[in-house]
Amino acid sequence: MALIELSNISKIYDTGSVTVKALDKVTLSIEEGEFVVVLGPSGCGKTTMLNLIGALDTPSRGTVTIGGFDLSTGNRSSLSRIRRNTVSFVFQSFNLFPGLTAEENVQFGLDVSGNKSEYTAANVLADVGLENRSTHFPHELSGGEQQRVAIARALATSNPILLADEPTGELDFETGKQILKLLVSQANMNRAVLVVSHNREIAQIADRVIQLSSGQIISDGPPIDGKKDVDSLRW
């Protein structure tokens, strides 16, 4: 069984006057070590999908299975365990802890997952190029820097699934490339990496590209022009 299995997933939001089908009968499986880019216009259901995989939300129909565990059978504590030890999130809106410094936010990732590796929060922060921002609070960081801290926090957990919602959205070209390299290297360490983007360029470095439109998968496969190296990207 694949690491991530979505079978016949629908997510329907009913706000009273309007019903939104954010996801419509999505079936999907992702293996360990796969680097997947999810493409699609804004509002097509990308974040919704990540939330379902991350056990943050429950589908209206269908089942989500993570590491062989059917999320719909999970209670509160088993879902917490999945979030703690299986998936890690880079949120589109960062969601850093305003009361913790950059390094402490990363440390939180280490602490919460119980990751006992030699790698320290400072090391991870250095990986995203923020070694000299470690004592800054989130409100003292630029949007791009906040985003990198959010990425570092997710990396620090070393969980087998990494979910990144528009991780390069706020980043300039050079920094964006650096982050993408980092993400690719995570996949090379046998993690499943799911990156959501609306940027077609990024899709070129993926093992697999999934295109969403109005909540449905309209294509799923390797990049059309073949997989490229991060260094060859232009945007």
Added chain:
Amino acid sequence: MSYRALWVKWILRDLRSRWIQVILISFVIAIGTGTYSGLSSTTSWRLKSNDASFSKTNMHDFKVYSQTGNLFQEGKIREVLAPLVKNGLITGIEERLSLPTQIKAEGINGAIIAPGLLVGIDKSKGASQIDKLHLTEGDWGSYDTGSKIDYAVLDHTFAETNGIPNSSIIELPGNKKIKVSGTGLTPQHFIPINDSGLGFGGVFAIVYMPLEKVQHIRNQEGKTSESLITISDPENPENLKTELKLLLQQSFPNYGIGIEGKKEDRVYKLLYEGADADQKFYHVIGIAILLGAVFAAFNLTVRVVQSQRREIGIGMAMGASLLGLAARPIILGINISILGTIFGIFVGKLINGAMRNVLMQELPLPIWLTPFEPKYFLWVGIGGFLAPIIATLVPVIFGLNIQPVEAIRTGHLAPIRKGLSPLLSRLPLPGNTFWQMPFRNLLRTPRRTFLTMLGIAGVIGVMTSVLGMVDSFTLTLDKATSESSIKESPRIEVVFNSFQPVDAAIFTYLKDKQGVSKIQPVIQFAGTAKNKKANNSDIEINLLTTIIDFQNTMWRPTLVSGKYPEEPNEILISSAAAKSLEVTSGDQVLVNHPIITVQGSPGFLETQFTISGIHPHPFRAYSYMVPSQTKKSGMYGLAGGVWIQTDQSADLDNIQTDLYSIAGVSSVRESGINDRAMKEELKGQMDILKIVQFIVLFLALLIAFNTASINMDDRAREHATIMAFGLPVSKIMLMSIIESATLGLLASIAGLGIGFLLLDYFINTVFASALPEIGMYLAVSTATYATTIILGVFAVGIAPIFAIRKLTKADIPSSLRILE
């Protein structure tokens, strides 16, 4: 949709999402304003009720009596004062015979033997006209021709406290059986009082009977002990008083004529001064609760509005009108204000009701007027109304004053500004990041933490002071009982009608009496003392002086400092007296004490005494001198009473009753009876404290809960992020509890400090003036310290649990989506 309609919708939406907080905050205000007005009203009630009760019973303006205890021939005073009646200066004279007595009765808790007063009331005009008896139940009894039994009206408080029903039989000395035909009150005894000047409700019995019955029972035919007088110009009694005194002294030389004005009456004074002292006490408690509550409500409102600061910034960035931006928070504030006022009146009425019950129980006046007093609500009501509105303005003005970019950037989650916060928030803390979070949260907004803590601390402080007050009462009572009692068996104190030579037959008789192991003749008299230094001479206190042989084997006071008197003109006083007079061992005081002159007539003399030492009994008046003093005061070889120590096996009640039947014995009582009276007195205070304690605890919980609930809202996104990382709700709850409990701990510690200050004020200022005759000891027990800390930590700590729904029902994806 028009612009205005949009704002209206927005405002309504605010209210809908905040209504629980709006209600809870308005409740905090309501408890503050309601408690204050509820407690404050009592003073006005007491004054009104005093006025009405004294006027309804037509209280005398003057009481004429003999300081030496001589009795008057009935009608004699009326005769002497006839000219003044004729010219209209005196409007009424009524004679009474009041004599000390003992009563035996069967109450719900068994037999009672109590000292008391037998009061004969002149009913020759049908009913008494001055100091009228107010019947609370029954009547004077109907004397059928030939009926053997006499009837009496028993003091209301005594009957009620001891559960003595109407038509039960009570017994006066000499096996005199009397049927209780009713219960009632007269103004001189609205509060039953004995020589110690303490309220003696339930311990001291007043028995009312027709004058001629009392004269007959006590073999004092045609005698009266006092005359009650009303005058035409009660506002200016002084001249008439002088005139009366001259007139009566001429007619009754050697009587030591005393004329006591209405305002000098001890009960009258106690009732009005008590109302005054209550005023201070309730004011301080009420104000402390009010301040704590309004302050807390202010903080909470600020916090609610602060969460809109970012929106204000965005609005400013888009050029929205200031009025529009301010309208949302201000309307929220107005809502809190209106609800707070409505609830406040409600809480005020509730507390009024509780206080009304306690007061009516403690002070059985004939008339109780307890209307809702809007004036006490008015000012605090206005304050309580304005506080939330001002509270909403503060963050709005702050918000409008800063650059919009700042407001947008910071958001409400990280209001880190200048001052301590940057330093504190970097304070290195041990442990995991998530165990650090509670402390980081407290440290990153030190001012908010401090203000929240202060609000809770104020409330906890009131509670500590209330607990401390109970501790102090208890310690004071303990001091009294341990000082008064003899280890093996109680001491009976017998007072004679008049001085007896120490070799009189009665002493031999008592010594040989069955059950008596030891006797000790004593002299006890009332006097006053003041500091010898001129500047302090205005402080004058009452003394109840006992002359005893300090080497006696029965009992003697203990010493806290100095030594026992050895020479005449040395006196042992209480520590409370020393405090009032601002003196210590070795200092001089001027004592005004009775003497018996060579001619045998009593009088008073001011003599300089040296304070030899100080004893710990809380009754300020208790003081002691050596037997050789009697040589100086003409009392040598005499005794005014005797102390009796009984065998351990002796039946105390029987001995007491026997003693009463001995001719010349005027009162018999157990040595600890005054302590019991003090207990009764303090019990009334404790009842009120219980109400206060309850309010305060509730208020602390409410504030803590509000704070926790707002915290939960503020941190919804943070919590959602934590949950996304897989920390379970229980752990987040634990983090919140740790944060709250830490806040509670800080608040408890500060509260202890505030509580101690309040307690000190209550004991040393308020009680010192309310119950001057009791020297209160100040104590804060370990239990109080522990209770305060535990309750503070616990009550505040558990508050987040009540907001757990906010976590379990949290919509994680939605919370995470919001970009801030």
